Amino acid sequence: MLRRQTLIAIGVALVLGLFAVYLANTFLLASDRNAKLAGTTKIAVAAVPLDYGAEITPEKIRFAEYPNSSIPAGSFDSVAALLPAGKKRVALMPIQPNEPILPAKISGAGEGASIAALLPAGMRATSVRINDVSGVAGFIQPNDSVDVLITRSVPGSDSQVTDVLMQNARVLAIGQDSKNADGKPQLAKTATLLVDQVGAQKLALGQQVGTLGLVLRKAGEQDNPVVETVSLGDLRYNMYGGVRYPAPATVGAYQRPAASPVVQQRRIARSAPARKAAPAAPTGTSVEVYRGVESNSYTVGGR
DSSP states (O other): OHHHHHHHHHHHHHHHHHHHHHHHHHHHHHHHHHHHHHSEEEEEEESSOBOTTOEEOGGGEEEEEEEGGGOOTTOOOSHHHHSOTTOOEEBSSOBOTTOBOOGGGBOOTTOOOOGGGGOOTTEEEEEEEOOTTTTGGGTOOTTOEEEEEEEEEOTTSSOEEEEEEEEEEEEEEESSOSBOTTSOBOOOSEEEEEEEHHHHHHHHHHHHHSEEEEEEEOTTOOOOSOOOOEEGGGOBTTBOOSOOOOOOOOTTOOOOOOOOHHHHHHHHHHHSOOOOOOOOOOOSEEEEEEETTEEEEEEESOO
């Protein structure tokens, strides 16, 4: 009997011991994980502004401490990982100082600047000619959203019209060089837009049959579902062409169309009460007879 109780006690002790080891292991692993997350790691960030096509060199990058729990995916933790020996990388989009350098923002090792690396599936990059007016005086920058207008002549007429050819097209690049030799900004002559295949065809045809212009729009603004052609007849003082939006409908605001004048006269005649015919005016000679202070009028020879 004593031996049986001893075996039971030993078994319980073993189970409790194993459970204690498991708890201790879990606690130590959690503490180690939290310690790692609470620490920081140095990752590569831009030390100077990097424009599209700018070559990334060691002097243009620096390493900044980032919390381990917030390190961006794909970050580089060493110069060797970012710039393999003998292979250069270039920026595919503008990178601001202290912004992490990520694979999606730079070219592959040993590759040059290629917009193709930035194109989503099914999209195309196409360039259009612009000038200081159609390019909004140089205020359009990469990653802006624009509407594309086309002004063309009407076949068989001397008049011209302007249509909205495309809405909410993203600008991938403006020209090839944004500065002159003296370092001052210059107005670009081309704009590269991100469009689908049909949009690329429209832009190519539009440049042949008319003049294209870009309209800078607010980022995130919804497309206008209704657009209208503007012609020379719309260029009147205080009279603007474009969409005429109907007034919002309200309950009880419905009114029946006005009837014609003839119908209105008939309705008035029906609703007016019948009037009695006035008695005919008496005919003949009127004679007035005085009796004392009273007088009476009589008609002589009347019908």
